[in-house]
Amino acid sequence: MPDAAIAIPPRATERRLPGARLRRFVPWALLALAIAAPFLLSAYNLNLLARFMAMAILALGLVLIWGHGGILSLGQGVFFGLGGYAIAMHMKLADLPAGELPDFMVWSGRESLPFWWQPFASPAFTLAAILIVPALVAALFAWAVFHRRVGGTYFALITQALALAFATLLTSRQDVTGGFNGLTDFYSVFGFGLSRPAVAKGLYWVTLAILCLAFIGLRLLLASRFGMLLRAVRDGENRARFLGYSPTPFKVVAFAIAGLLAGVAGALFTLHAGVVAPALVGVVPSIEMVVWVAIGGRYSLAGAILGALAVNLARDGISSAMPELWLYLIGALFILVVTLLPNGLAGFARARFGGEGRA
Amino acid sequence: MDSLLFLTQLFNGVSVASLYLLAALGLALSFGLMRVINMAHGEMLMLGGYLAYLTLIVVPGPLAILIAIPVAFAGAALMGGVVQTALISRLAQRPLDTLLATWGVSLILQQAARDIFGAIGVEVRAPDWLGGGMAVGGVNLPSTRLFIIAVTIAVLAGIALLLKRSRIGLLVRAVNQDRMMAGAVGIDVRRVDLMVFCLGSGIAGLAGVVLALLGPVTPNVGQSYIIPAFLVVVMGGLGSLVGTTVAALILGLFSALAQIFVDVSMAQVLLLLFVILFLQARPQGVIAIRSRALDA
Numbered sequence: 001m002p003d004a005a006i007a008i009p010p011r012a013t014e015r016r017l018p019g020a021r022l023r024r025f026v027p028w029a030l031l032a033l034a035i036a037a038p039f040l041l042s043a044y045n046l047n048l049l050a051r052f053m054a055m056a057i058l059a060l061g062l063v064l065i066w067g068h069g070g071i072l073s074l075g076q077g078v079f080f081g082l083g084g085y086a087i088a089m090h091m092k093l094a095d096l097p098a099g100e101l102p103d104f105m106v107w108s109g110r111e112s113l114p115f116w117w118q119p120f121a122s123p124a125f126t127l128a129a130i131l132i133v134p135a136l137v138a139a140l141f142a143w144a145v146f147h148r149r150v151g152g153t154y155f156a157l158i159t160q161a162l163a164l165a166f167a168t169l170l171t172s173r174q175d176v177t178g179g180f181n182g183l184t185d186f187y188s189v190f191g192f193g194l195s196r197p198a199v200a201k202g203l204y205w206v207t208l209a210i211l212c213l214a215f216i217g218l219r220l221l222l223a224s225r226f227g228m229l230l231r232a233v234r235d236g237e238n239r240a241r242f243l244g245y246s247p248t249p250f251k252v253v254a255f256a257i258a259g260l261l262a263g264v265a266g267a268l269f270t271l272h273a274g275v276v277a278p279a280l281v282g283v284v285p286s287i288e289m290v291v292w293v294a295i296g297g298r299y300s301l302a303g304a305i306l307g308a309l310a311v312n313l314a315r316d317g318i319s320s321a322m323p324e325l326w327l328y329l330i331g332a333l334f335i336l337v338v339t340l341l342p343n344g345l346a347g348f349a350r351a352r353f354g355g356e357g358r359a
Numbered sequence: 360m361d362s363l364l365f366l367t368q369l370f371n372g373v374s375v376a377s378l379y380l381l382a383a384l385g386l387a388l389s390f391g392l393m394r395v396i397n398m399a400h401g402e403m404l405m406l407g408g409y410l411a412y413l414t415l416i417v418v419p420g421p422l423a424i425l426i427a428i429p430v431a432f433a434g435a436a437l438m439g440g441v442v443q444t445a446l447i448s449r450l451a452q453r454p455l456d457t458l459l460a461t462w463g464v465s466l467i468l469q470q471a472a473r474d475i476f477g478a479i480g481v482e483v484r485a486p487d488w489l490g491g492g493m494a495v496g497g498v499n500l501p502s503t504r505l506f507i508i509a510v511t512i513a514v515l516a517g518i519a520l521l522l523k524r525s526r527i528g529l530l531v532r533a534v535n536q537d538r539m540m541a542g543a544v545g546i547d548v549r550r551v552d553l554m555v556f557c558l559g560s561g562i563a564g565l566a567g568v569v570l571a572l573l574g575p576v577t578p579n580v581g582q583s584y585i586i587p588a589f590l591v592v593v594m595g596g597l598g599s600l601v602g603t604t605v606a607a608l609i610l611g612l613f614s615a616l617a618q619i620f621v622d623v624s625m626a627q628v629l630l631l632l633f634v635i636l637f638l639q640a641r642p643q644g645v646i647a648i649r650s651r652a653l654d655a
Contacts, residue, residue, distance in 0.1 A: 161631045165624075327469070332467065339460060
């Protein structure tokens with residue numbers, strides 16, 4: 001498998017660099033800072049951080065499938081969008097007086113609520129949908145492709161077609177999806193008014209908690225037998241097969257978990273951003289999600305989180321000032337990171353300062 | 360069903376298939392050789408379109424479009440050569456990383472086009488001799504679309520001839536069949552890669568010219584054709600020109616005929632579902648010279 005050819009920096013356990021002890025406290029210090037952020041940041045910046053953290057949850061899923069599974073998905077935006085639209089549909093319905101339709105449906109001249117909108121009035125159904133629908137769609141899709149042993153580049157191209165089809169469908173069904181503008185103007189979620197500062201802080205902490213949970217869960221998963229077999233499938237699918245393991249279930253489960261994380265990320269992002277639209281879930285955003293992880297380091301969970309935060313922070317800073325520059329920059333980043341720094345910043349840091357091997 | 364509508368869509372399907380094929384040929388050729396996909400391939404279409412626009416400014420007269428074709432071919436081939444030498448050949452054996460790096464190229468080229476020519480796009484006016492159309496049995500066949508089909512057939516015949524009859528074609532087939540053995544018997548494998556890549560990019564550039572006859576050339580004109588072209592490669596099978604052609608025809612006809620019943624966006628969804636279903640039956644593609652099973 002090609003990825004095996006990537007040089008892995010030697011484990012640096014023997015090297016005792018000065019500050020090695022100190023380094024162990026860095027993650028805890030960062031976590032403490034993250035917990036305290038609502039008291040340190042302005043409401044606007046806290047909201048930005050919360051959005052980026054939601055995206056980091058999706059990035060963790062990419063480490064699982066891409067870094068450790070060798071599965072490149074250019075369609076994570078689809079699962080992100082499924083989660084995002086699920087919570088958005090609920091919020092559009094939640095504040096509605098009985099018998100009325102969401103604003104955009106009225107504008108496009110619909111008379112009645114589509115049947116598949118109706119269950120989203122229930123908070124429990126919505127939560128279940130956020131957790132189940134993206135994971136289920138991801139599992140079915142992955143199974144359909146992988147069980148016939150179609151993978152690698154083919155899979156990446158098919159996921160991109162999936163992202164295109166999803167975004168086009170959302171855009172064209174104006175009357176039930178809000179079309180190009182997507183769904184926006186939310187006032188409350190599960191009875192909490194979104195404009196209240198306390199709710200914003202609470203949602204931030206929820207996002208942080210889910211991010212930590214996902215981080216710990218994936219760390220355990222990657223260290224487990226499952227993780228080892230996933231890497232075995234990545235490095236030599238046929239060898240794994242000859243040893244008696246069917247690769248398909250490992251890949252499908254990994255892809256479903258990544259889909260689940262993307263769905264949760266999409267729901268949280270929609271809560272913080274107050275909008276979900278095709279432009280956030282289509283082909284281009286889907287591939288940008290990969291760049292977060294490429295820059296952070298595809299094998300490293302911590303790297304993916306930092307990559308998602310850093311790229312989005314840079315994007316926010318640069319694209320508001322000079323939108324043209326951003327596209328040149330992200331294009332160049334893609335090229336440079338992939339050619340010169342295939343293990344991302346995490347790999348660079350590891351080679352430079354030593355530290356844990358790849359998880 | 361309305362048979363006139365059916366025949367019209369059948370014709371449209373063939374012309375759409377021609378565009379898919381022109382866009383996919385270069386991808387399929389270099390994918391067969393190197394197992395890499397150039398995500399900036401769509402921008403070769405774009406480049407061809409803009410080169411046609413520029414040629415028509417410089418060269419007046421009704422036959423300028425015929426001059427634009429070699430110009431676009433050469434320009435896109437050159438750009439392809441640069442991408443191959445500077446980037447793809449350095450990422451050998453890392454197909455997924457090649458996807459990402461060339462996507463970076465694609466973003467930069469699109470933005471460059473936006474800065475140079477503007478975001479709205481430029482118009483390439485079809486010459487008068489392509490203005491009209493033919494009516495066959497009540498079905499209107501616009502000349503531009505007939506022109507596209509003719510160009511595609513010419514390109515296909517040219518490539519088939521090149522591969523079957525020329526020395527270069529012999530080398531390409533050798534590398535296509537067994538890269539390592541071809542290298543072992545002294546074929547300069549990297550030069551063959553480069554030649555095929557330039558040829559494929561050139562074909563895309565040429566496709567950009569015919570695309571320009573259909574609508575305005577915009578910075579993301581390539582994007583609308585490239586994803587179906589990717590699906591053609593997925594469905595076509597490794598290393599077979601016939602497979603690619605058949606896959607393009609199937610997908611072009613499928614998407615045109617689906618549009619009789621559903622709208623464009625739904626047709627796109629159905630197209631993807633169709634490809635996934637097709638892979639259930641034939642995971643190796645329409646025609647496979649080699650099996651994909653032990654590919655990884």
